[in-house]
Amino acid sequence: MLNTERPSAQHRELDRYADERLIAALVDDQRHAVAAVAAAQTDLARAVEAAVPRLRGGGRLVYVGAGTSGRLGLLDSVELPPTFSWPPQRALALLAGGQRAMFEAIEGAEDRADQGALDIDRLPVNKQDVVLLIAASGTTPYVIGALRAARRRGALTIALANNPGTPIVMEADIGIVLDTGSEVISGSTRLKAGTAQKIALNTLSSAMMVRLNKVFGNLMVDVNPSNAKLYRRALDLTIGATGCSEDLARTTLEACGCRVKVAIVAILGDLGVAEAATRLDGVDGSVRAALNRRPIR
Structure with a gap:
């Protein structure tokens, strides 16, 4: 049995x-x-x-x-x-x-x-x-x-x-x-x-x-903010990863189509969102690897 x-x-x-x-x-x-x-x-x-x-x-x-x-x-x-x-x-x-x-x-x-x-x-x-x-x-x-x-x-x-x-x-x-x-x-x-x-x-x-690089530290940085709750989560994740203000997080997310990883790399790397996205694409979406390619402020 x-x-x-x-x-x-x-x-x-x-x-x-x-x-x-x-x-x-x-x-x-x-x-x-x-x-x-x-x-x-x-x-x-x-x-x-x-x-x-x-x-x-x-x-x-x-x-x-x-x-x-x-x-x-x-x-x-x-x-x-x-x-x-x-x-x-x-x-x-x-x-x-x-x-x-x-x-x-x-x-x-x-x-x-x-x-x-x-x-x-x-x-x-x-x-x-x-x-x-x-x-x-x-x-x-x-x-x-x-x-x-x-x-x-x-x-x-x-x-x-x-x-x-x-x-x-x-x-x-x-x-x-x-x-x-x-x-x-x-x-x-x-x-x-x-x-x-x-x-x-x-x-x-x-x-x-x-x-597969969907997480940075222990943060869920590849979330799809498809509703109000998840948009708020995207904001909090961006703020938590970078220490930036809510205004900067919101502005950066809006500029990059609410892609949290792009926002994090842009803010921490002092980059435009287009360059941040390009860097991520070049390292298989790894936030850590993208940041290592440029000194962080």
Whole structure:
């Protein structure tokens, strides 16, 4: 029996707990999710190291999953464009059952290995792409079909599963095990197994974006200020990185189309926004490298 499906030895009378004790049991069990991701840090780092050159060369991030795992992958994919100005056409998600499965359970869709392969072929995935395959069980046919098709096409395959020794972990180029064990509500992998997947996906994609020069220090300097909240964030990031006044930050951002990295380089490097943008283009968007080319005031 898979670890995630094994009945938990704890809380056998969970349904009889008073509310406070019930909440405490559910919250406490989530702590194992963090521990499971921490135990996988070496493999997570290997995945980032392998993925970044392909992404730098124009590859796409393709998330594949079913049910909770698929929805978590889609969530990670849609957050990359506003957070890091990652092109939306390079952050794709495949769900068993199609996009409708985001909002309702499409029973039986996860059992279609042939559909997983077909969805990969329809993109089509290529050798520059990075395919993230997510399945708590590690045995989901739809995900296995997608994995095998992606490998045939030469893509880098990275698997996330909550059970060791399972097909997607063993067959992927890099298999990452998030061994969360049995669930407090037995078999409900939307609980700590899903939490561990969310943490791991956040960690992977954020680390990739750091390596792709989307971050300066620990500041999210490639944000796409597409609404009032994000415009305010762009202002605060510019001020925080440069120590300039709000007026100068606002004027510079308006002059460069609200590109925070350009504003930072222009202000710290005492440059016009056009020259700041050119310098960034010449160093693959690295704020630090662009600034090192000219003494800072």
